[in-house]
Amino acid sequence: MSPIDWFVLIFTIGFITAYGIWKTRGSKNTKEYLLSKKMSWGTIGLSIMATQASAITFLSTPGQAFSDGMRFVQFYFGLPLAMVVLCMTAVPLYQRLHVYTAYEFLEKRFDVKTRSLGAFLFLIQRGLAAGLTIYAPALVLSTILGWEIFYVNLILGGIVVLYTVVGGTEAVSITQKQQMFVIFVGLMVALYMVFALMPQEVGVWEAVQVAGKAGKLESIDFSFDWNNRYNIWSGIIGGFFLQLSYFGTDQSQVQRYLGGKSTTESRLGLIFNGFIKIPMQFLILFIGAMVFVFYQFHEPPLYFNQVEAAKVRRSDNGSEFISLEQKYHQVFTQKREQAIALVEALKQGEPQQIDHAKALLDAQNSAARDIRNEALAIIHRQNEAEGKGKSSDTNYVFLTFVINYLPKGLIGLLIALVICASMSSTSSELNALASTTVIDVYKRSVRPNESESHYLKASQWMTIGWGAYAILFAEFASTLSNNLIEAVNILGSLFYGTILGIFLVAFYVKSVKAKAIFQAAILAEMVVLFCWKFTNISYLWFNLIGCAAVILLGLLLQLFHKQHTDGTSFA
Known part of the structure; x- marks a missing residue:
């Protein structure tokens, strides 16, 4: 700050x-x-x-x-x-x-x-x-x-x-x-x-x-x-x-x-x-x-808890996690284009164009979720190896x-x-x-007769x-x-x-x-x-x-x- x-x-x-x-x-x-x-x-x-x-x-x-x-x-x-x-x-x-x-x-x-x-x-x-x-x-x-x-x-x-x-x-x-x-x-x-x-x-x-x-x-x-x-x-x-x-x-x-x-x-x-x-x-x-x-228009991190993400990058699973981050970036580029297309379709008010743009954006969001789930699996494996429980990064979304x-x-x-x-x-x-x-x-049960002080x-x-x-x-x-x-x-x-x-x-x-x-x-x-x-x-x-x-x-x-x-x- x-x-x-x-x-x-x-x-x-x-x-x-x-x-x-x-x-x-x-x-x-x-x-x-x-x-x-x-x-x-x-x-x-x-x-x-x-x-x-x-x-x-x-x-x-x-x-x-x-x-x-x-x-x-x-x-x-x-x-x-x-x-x-x-x-x-x-x-x-x-x-x-x-x-x-x-x-x-x-x-x-x-x-x-x-x-x-x-x-x-x-x-x-x-x-x-x-x-x-x-x-x-x-x-x-x-x-x-x-x-x-x-x-x-x-x-x-x-x-x-x-x-x-x-x-x-x-x-x-x-x-x-x-x-x-x-x-x-x-x-x-x-x-x-x-x-x-x-x-x-x-x-x-x-x-x-x-x-x-x-x-x-x-x-x-x-x-x-x-x-x-x-x-x-x-x-x-x-x-x-x-x-x-x-x-x-x-x-x-x-x-x-x-x-x-x-x-x-x-x-x-x-x-x-x-x-x-x-x-x-x-x-x-x-x-x-x-x-x-x-x-949808600004690229989010693959995992919002950046402290945990940094630890994973330095671990034995680092290369796999970094590869997923690169794939996530590629999907986001396409997702952003589809999000802009959906906005344009909404402005024009054509139902068919809106439904088509929505379907394409949903597909990109689904692909992004799949990559994110793979990353979460890596983090969970690492946490288990360190004796920790599963962690959630949704608490970091607004903070990020x-x-x-x-x-x-x-x-x-x-x-x-x-x-x-x-x-x-x-x-x-x-x-x-x-x-x-x-x-x-x-x-009530331990010291019932003491002073106010x-x-x-x-x-x-x-x-x-x-x-x-x-x-x-x-x-x-x-x-x-x-x-x-x-x-x-x-x-x-x-x-x-x-x-x-x-x-x-x-x-x-x-x-x-x-x-x-x-x-x-x-x-x-x-x-x-x-x-x-x-x-x-x-x-x-x-x-x-x-x-x-x-x-x-x-x-x-x-x-x-x-x-x-x-x-x-x-x-």
């Missing part, structure tokens, strides 16, 4: 961090540190969005659209309905009970064992997810600086831990407003630049048409298939249960709206998120689709576009976007992990501890073969259904008691893990399966316990 890019990047990150620390200095007790009751609906809404919109969103989502089109937007179709349900149920209940965490409610409804189980399930998945949100921006800086990603993880994780430890939950929420401003500005700049850098003969409408002809703008799939990850049914039904669990039971989100000045402020913040989130994700996916069009094609100054702004997203999401997660550990485990120090040490845990997991994230945006949602879906089932029983099924729900939750989690390991069912359905299993097993086990207690039999 140029000096001006470094200035923009360092100034943006440094100002937001310093502002958050200064604005929230001097937390004197755990209530101020973990649960500030000062937030307006606008701050809550932006904080909720920033918590969900990690660096993974801005690195991996464009890559998802680049490779698979915009079908992923269906993942969010259940979100608005989930926001309405939570505003009617969870928000007033949590506010009325004056809880620090969502899991305190489980003890009031069931017992301390169930509360600890809910907290434990949250801590497992959110601690791992925090590692992914640190790893994502580390990809950026390690690629730019050429540093080992190990050290970049330490630096980025350390910055987030610093201002989260010093300022607590209020620092998280306040800095997220500035971070979301940078994010929205960065998105608009990225969208403008991808159109501005198209060839002169390719206008906005022509670019959109090319994306449509390539199938990248197909956003809704009405077919029903358990194994299809993204269709309208998995999005509305599975996505509804995932979002209901994420925003209703995940402490990283619950803590954001528990900090509202009133129930009304918390509700408005959730509704604001429900209205804005889908358009924002649509925009990010649309940028990815336009980057695909951009690379930013670094190679944006002008000076804007590169720094877009990199700041990615790092701001990481800081906002990771800080929320660390704050929630610390609060859950201190309130639901340490204060003791619990404040414990909260800060827990933040440091979870930060270290997340950084440690980030070091292993490079072995994941999934696109990161999918990986983090798959991870959540393994646990969210079970947690949601516990809460729904607590809310609505008063006949089910503590012993039955505890056993049902453990069995339901085993069902979800079985589906993940041994079936091809789309991960979004895990949320429904886990939730339904908890409810049904809870009812059956409660009936069994009742029969056993009464001394009667089912016969």
Whole structure:
């Protein structure tokens, strides 16, 4: 990067961090540190969005659209309905009970064992997810600086831990407003630049048409298939249960709206998120689709992770990989000609010419994919020889576009976007992990009678501890073969259904008691893990399966316990 890019990047990150620390200095007790009751609906809404919109969103989502089109937007179709349900149920209940965490409610409804189980399930998945949100921006800086990603993880994780430890939950929420401003500005700049850098003969409408002809703008799939990850049914039904669990039971989100000045402020913040989130994700996916069009006219690398590509060139497989790069270049030359021909046919509006040009372009894209798959096979073989898992380069698609094609100054702004997203999401997660550990485990079961200053120090040490845990997991994230945006949602879906089932029983099924729900939750989690390991069912359905299993097993086990207690039999 140029000096001006470094200035923009360092100034943006440094100002937001310093502002958050200064604005929230001097937390004197755990209530101020973990649960500030000062937030307006606008701050809550932006904080909720920033918590969900990690660096993974801005690195991996464009890559998802680049490779698979915009079908992923269906993942969010259940979100608005989930926001309405939570505003009617969870928000007033949590506010009325004056809880620090969502899991305190489980003890009031069931017992301390169930509360600890809910907290434990949250801590497992959110601690791992925090590692992914640190790893994502580390990809950026390690690629730019050429540093080992190990050290970049330490630096980025350390910055987030610093201002989260010093300022607590209020620092998280306040800095997220500035971070979301940078994010929205960065998105608009990225969208403008991808159109501005198209060839002169390719206008906005022509670019959109090319994306449509390539199938990248197909956003809704009405077919029903358990194994299809993204269709309208998995999005509305599975996505509804995932979002209901994420925003209703995940402490990283619950803590954001528990900090509202009133129930009304918390509700408005959730509704604001429900209205804005889908358009924002649509925009990010649309940028990815336009980057695909951009690379119809500008030659992309054979493998977008240039660090890995350079290693392969120096390896025993180097000559084979270089030969594939030469073939890829030849195919791209022909592909570019066909893309220009398609644009000309679209301008003339002749259906036969359009269909003919599209068929030729599809053939060239298919040939390019075949060569790319051969290259991926080489990289996978090398990774296996080195004891590594399969890697994915879709996380590098947008990053490669930013670094190679944006002008000076804007590169720094877009990199700041990615790092701001990481800081906002990771800080929320660390704050929630610390609060859950201190309130639901340490204060409840380990040291229940200490002073406020003791619990404040414990909260800060827990933040440091979870930060270290997340950084440690980030070091292993490079072995994941999934696109990161999918990986983090798959991870959540393994646990969210079970947690949601516990809460729904607590809310609505008063006949089910503590012993039955505890056993049902453990069995339901085993069902979800079985589906993940041994079936091809789309991960979004895990949320429904886990939730339904908890409810049904809870009812059956409660009936069994009742029969056993009464001394009667089912016969």
